[in-house]
Amino acid sequence: MEKIKLTIDGIAIEADPGTTLLDAAQAQGVFIPSFCHNRKLKPFASCFVCVVEIDGRANLVPSCSTAVAPGMVVRTKSERVKLARRTCVELLMSDHLGDCLGPCMGACPAGIDIPGFVKHLALGEDRAALELIKTNMPLPATLGRVCPRPCEEACRRQLVEEPVAICHLKRYAADAGAGDESLPKPAKTSGKKVAIVGAGPAGLAASYYLQLLGHKTVIIDAHEAPGGMLRFGIPAYRLPRDVIDREYAVAARLGAEFRFGTRLGKDVSLDDLRRDHDAVFLGLGAQRAQAMRVPGEDSPGVLSGIGFLAAASRDEKTPIGRRVMVVGGGNTAIDAARTSMRLGAKEVTILYRRTRAEMPAWAMEVHEAEVEGVKLEILAAPTKIEKQAGGSLAVTCIRMTLGEPDASGRARPVPQEGSEHVRVVDNVIAAIGQSVDAKAAAGVEIAGWGGIVADERTGRTSLENVFAGGDCVIGADIAVRAVAAGRRAAIAIDQFLMGKPVVGEVARYNASMGKLADISKKVIEGREKAAKARMPELEPRSRVAHFKEVETGYTAAQIRAEAQRCLECGCRDARGCRLRTYAMLFEADPRRFAGQKREYERDDSHPGVVYEAHKCIQCGTCVRMTEEIFGTSALGFTFRGFASRVRPALGRPLAKIDDNGLLQIVEACPVGALVLKKAPVAVQERSFKRPPVPGLE
């Protein structure tokens, strides 16, 4: 048979008659995207993402269904083709309802594969769960205890009754794997060395991931022990010290060198570090206590929250008076109050100028403090502190009312005139916030508010080889965000060290069904209520006598039941989904054609397969396979226009159709509309460096 000569992207090629342009192009290594093309099936031409331009033709043609012809001049990369492909993907995305990732995973700053590890726990695969967690979280036992759980706020299980206890589950996985030193495995060394300033969560995460990438790290810290705020800001009854030690030991085992008692700007300068290392990561934290700005606050007996907690962390016998007033509404205030109780204080009052609803502290913590006997006095603030004879402090307080919202969006407390009254206490602990002191990082650009200026995605600072992340960049915040920042910086530093463009982690496109309030009731249809497992804890009256961990951890029996409460949101095909891949590849804007969308429609009647019509992109592959390969009419197109849908024959549930070949048909679905129930649960590769997107990286 004589070959046909044509040109694709300027390259002369030959192909057998009858070959499609798509096959001819792919044989030349030319990438052509497609949803509806399947080599086992006859050409169909429905998705139109495979279009190419042919000289002399006004319309773009689907390459999957167009045969080569002599003298054809084909273009696969013209602007017109690119625009059409992008538009095609944007149109499909505008009518594709689903979540690539579970909402919990989207809400987790560190991006832990939550549905994945929870599923492993539900199946009793504890080690696999921990392995998955560790791809994004080097401190799971720690964060499993202290994280304020943004993931649980997003959890859809709330629509049934309560969120899944994700954080407790993570703690379980970490504690269960505590003795296992096989995780993670160190990488081949690159010969590069990175200095990390600060042994807090940001620095630890940066070090951990840099080590996994083969770089040597040296961590310097002014304190005598690792952990930063985890150790010196969080009391042991919430986070036992051996948990911190255990998790930090992993870094040491991987080869990190710790230099404690070494203060930046005093014992070593940033210039020294830059000179002696290939890169520097600054994870200084936000460790300077903010002043109350009331007369008398420098009196003896007036303490700062973090100063007090650090002292108590070093010495569980730190003296404290009988009557303690804690000023502030954040977690540090609660921690200071509960620590005071444990150090022997008898009357502990938290003074907060707004109401309970505005308190930044975690509600559960406030509750635990009250259970332990701490009093909460809202709508009050100190105006003056006077040292009295005998050592006690006379604190003048004033009552507040709530006024108009201030810059932070919270109601502004307004002092009530004439409401002053005096309270006599032995100690006042000011826990009203922390700020960043970055003066030691001489040469780095500092923002007006005192933090280090660094790129959000890469952590790059104004200095060539200096990166930064965590509280010192964004201000005092939660530990999980510091871990995420350290991890992001590690990826960017690796790029920098290896001479690649420093772009940080490639953002993946993630479809979402929206906020909790926007979720169709059909999502939770048929879900039986099952109460969240209660975390066992020490009895309140006795526990205030010591610093033993209050929450004792789930029992094995609780774990399985709790993990099984997970609704398994997120898409089982998030890794393989071509729509998601092309969305990134063509830089498609999911909002460009936003409009009416198909509604949630899940059919999980079949024992092995789930069909989610809301994710279907109507490529027709499944319909054609039933017809052309398996000789059934089990699946077909119904209705017309925008409302057309692929449905099982005669409107039956999937379980009632002739499912000859259905499992193979599922494999061919280019998105997650048809998936196997036993599909792998993890949506991420087992490497924290996410899989490359074809054509993107």
Place this chain on the structure above:
Amino acid sequence: MQTQTNNKRTVVVGMSTCNIAAGAQEVYDLCRKTVEEKKLGVEVRITGCLGMCYAEPQVQIVEADGTRSLYCDVTAQRMGKIIDEHVVGGVPRAQWIAKYDEGETKDLMGKQRRIVLANCGVIDPEKIEDYLAVDGYKALRSVLEEKNPDKVIDALVKSGLRGRGGAGFPTGMKWKFARAEKGPKKYMICNADEGDPGAFMDRTTLESDPHAVLEGMAIGGFATGADEAYIYCRAEYPMAIARLYKAIAQAEERGFLGRNIMGLGFDFVIHIKEGAGAFVCGEETALMASIEGRRGMPRIRPPFPAQSGLFGKPTTINNVETWANVPWIIRNGWEAFAAMGTEKSKGSKVFALAGKIKRGGLVEVPMGITLGEIIHEVGGGTGTNRKVKAVQMGGPSGGCVPAELFHTKIDYDEVTRTGAIMGSGGMVVMDDTTCMVDIARYFLDFTQLESCGKCTFCRVGTKRMLEILTRICAGKGEESDIALLEDLAKQIKTTSLCGLGQTAPNPVLTTLRYFRHEYEEHIRDHKCRAGRCRSLCTFTITDACTGCLICARNCPVSCITGEKKTMHVINQKACIRCGVCRDFCKFDAVVVG
């Protein structure tokens, strides 16, 4: 024209769907009853549609010598008088009779050139004798006797006949391709899935002269080597289907169809397939899928139907009007056909005039006539004091041609240059009370619902365009919407599989081309000059009001007040902005703000 089989006086009642909708059944029944009861000795017969749908029901009194009197707008009451005065008394009611050589009827008929419609409204479509009396089946006989298919195809090629379904592909070429394919099995299809809103050329042809279509198909079958054919007719045309069945039965009985036609050794069987109402089944590949019992979804071409069509066999598919032209061309010679029209568009074209037009109905005009001549002279303009603003040609796949371009000739290429398409012949005439954004929205709503849902751009893209248009009409459009619409429209046009998707954006693109200012007014000024977009207009009465009370009487929400002979006022709070007051006002006193 002499069609009756004897020399009796005849009362001929127009009995087409349009006549019946106007009340012809009652007229016919009365006629039959009266003639029988009074034993008047005249024959009562039926005929199809003359094309004068604006003046139906119609009744013709044919004298023994063949002279005809055409009565228009006949009611049962009038019919009684016509029988009494004209049939019995011999005195025609002159004021009810349309005269072909003067006034309105002359304007209507003067510029027409009837080939396809020649027998429509003249012969009885249910009697093959009538068709035979006008030389029916003579063309078929001549080609069968001559036994030279190539000569038939050659005549068709030379005639210049192009597909009347809309795309305008040369018919002779199509036949040639099919003939070149190896047999033994080939098919022939008549596409009667007329779906454009406002188009009714095919329905009328099938109801009024079905044999012409059958004869054309048989000739085509002989020329291409097909022995089996399907007429794919939408089920919404029950009368056309009934008359087709009757015609096929009569033709088979007389040996014009079936086995060994006229003893000349040619077999040709015609089946009827009723379509279930999907617009997309008018697309040839979807139509064939539907006949085969599959979902009506277009497929990519090639292979073309001529190579691999129905059931995988070579197939020739033409539209009703195309087939109906064939016997005439054979009978009168290709030269006569090619003598009509322009260089590249020969013969005549049937148009369905609808919308804001005085003489709505069917007309058949020679190619080359201008749009203005059709609309203003043949159709009589709007028939009100309002001006014609534009005409939508080609239905939802076509485009809006503004009045400034009415010098455009009826010619496939010239019409295409305006951004519209010749289409199957629907012409929806619009005056200044038509909002061009709203009309684009209307047509897109149609195509969007009728998309088969296969291709991404057509299924989702048209929906998104519709959403943008809907928000512009609701006054929620944004400045960037026009660019987004245009971008999407252009992409859908060039990135869809079939004609439906490729042409769906045409109404939007042409209105954007000629009436962009109206889009801009909706978006920037929140104004709909035509007073159609309810969120964007108010109706007020000016001092031109004479206090005639008509608007107040017709207001559906009774929100117009005023004494007789004093200026009226619209209560804006209660007004639903339907515009009925403006439509009824004879003094242009109701204005849109």
